[in-house]
Amino acid sequence: MTSIEKKLQHKIDFKTKPLGALGILEKIAIQVATIQNTLSPSLQKPTIIVFAGDHGVANDGLSAYPQEVTYQMVMNFLAGGAAINVFAKQHNITLKIVDAGVNHDFEPHPNLVDAKIAKGTQSFLREKAMTEAQLEACFQQGKEIVNAVANTGCNVIGFGEMGIANTSSAAMIMSYCCKIPIEKCVGRGTGINDLQLENKIAKLKMASEFHGTITDPIEILRTFGGFEITQIVGAMLTAFEKNMLILVDGFIASSAFLVAFRIKDEIMKNAVFCHQSQEQGHKQMLAFMKADSLLQLNMRLGEGTGCAVAFPIIESSINFLNEMASFESAGISNKE
Numbered sequence: 001m002t003s004i005e006k007k008l009q010h011k012i013d014f015k016t017k018p019l020g021a022l023g024i025l026e027k028i029a030i031q032v033a034t035i036q037n038t039l040s041p042s043l044q045k046p047t048i049i050v051f052a053g054d055h056g057v058a059n060d061g062l063s064a065y066p067q068e069v070t071y072q073m074v075m076n077f078l079a080g081g082a083a084i085n086v087f088a089k090q091h092n093i094t095l096k097i098v099d100a101g102v103n104h105d106f107e108p109h110p111n112l113v114d115a116k117i118a119k120g121t122q123s124f125l126r127e128k129a130m131t132e133a134q135l136e137a138c139f140q141q142g143k144e145i146v147n148a149v150a151n152t153g154c155n156v157i158g159f160g161e162m163g164i165a166n167t168s169s170a171a172m173i174m175s176y177c178c179k180i181p182i183e184k185c186v187g188r189g190t191g192i193n194d195l196q197l198e199n200k201i202a203k204l205k206m207a208s209e210f211h212g213t214i215t216d217p218i219e220i221l222r223t224f225g226g227f228e229i230t231q232i233v234g235a236m237l238t239a240f241e242k243n244m245l246i247l248v249d250g251f252i253a254s255s256a257f258l259v260a261f262r263i264k265d266e267i268m269k270n271a272v273f274c275h276q277s278q279e280q281g282h283k284q285m286l287a288f289m290k291a292d293s294l295l296q297l298n299m300r301l302g303e304g305t306g307c308a309v310a311f312p313i314i315e316s317s318i319n320f321l322n323e324m325a326s327f328e329s330a331g332i333s334n335k336e
């Protein structure tokens, strides 16, 4: 234990509660306070950024929904009608939408960041999803977007995504980064049936055979990633440099974190895994990183919704640390 962790443990242990009685909330309080190197941490300007991008593989029958749902959902985010809008509003979280590479021309909108790399990636069933220049551009965009958010005073940032077929990208990234056979990484995504799942597994197995061994995490990302996933990797690495608390959402956002973790493993110190998605594969991906998730609500939506619903729990952790009385201040007898 570092000296700040010892001081925090001491502060927590003298709160008016049985030792350890706030469980995981105590762990989160220590994590956030240690990141901020203070006994009185705070959550400033919480922000969720939803990165949207289209995928070349969307036209290969890997999703239950057609590609145009990506841009239609971006319009929904901008109109305030999506689940993430509702939850972000409920918890006073600022929401930003990023066009990382959607196959649509959007009109300028005050809540839409134009970071479009191209109108979708190439299909990794036949070639690398993106060029080196596109990958670099994604990292640059992710960095600039987070720097701008950091300049607003934000110190807690969640990452969400939207992109039809991106569970296929995430499954490939997981399989390559964790060296786990692809069939254990593939799930039903938006809700494909048994036959579609068989087809998804067969196609992704073929992709593994086509591309062969790749070990460098950045090359894995370039081969299988989406523009939204890749921008999230750059964004998470920058959020770590800025010493922000990083809220990780479901399966796809976690696959971006996995790449960031392979690039810089200290990033784990700043991460909270908000929920375990229902997408098969997420549980094992989290286990690979030795990460525990805060919630398990059988959600599989993406958009950063897991970050938004977990946020009040993180707030409770900070509030008990800052506001609860101690045995001494409340005049309550401590245990013998």
Ligand SMILES: O=C(O)c1ccc[n+]([C@@H]2O[C@H](COP(=O)([O-])O)[C@@H](O)[C@H]2O)c1
Pocket (backbone or CB within 6 Å): 062, 063, 064, 065, 161, 162, 163, 164, 165, 166, 167, 168, 188, 189, 190, 191, 249, 250, 251, 252, 253, 277, 278, 279, 299, 300, 301, 302, 303
């Ligand atoms: O966050 C998750 O764990 C999650 C699990 C399954 C599906 N999704 C969302 O559904 C879309 C991808 O599913 P699919 O079937 O098109 O690959 C994409 O827009 C994601 O945000 C998200």
Ligand SMILES: Cc1cc2nc[nH]c2cc1C
Pocket (backbone or CB within 6 Å): 065, 069, 073, 161, 162, 163, 190, 301, 302, 303
């Ligand atoms: C409707 C819809 C909303 C979503 N939000 C994130 N992924 C999604 C996928 C679909 C299909």
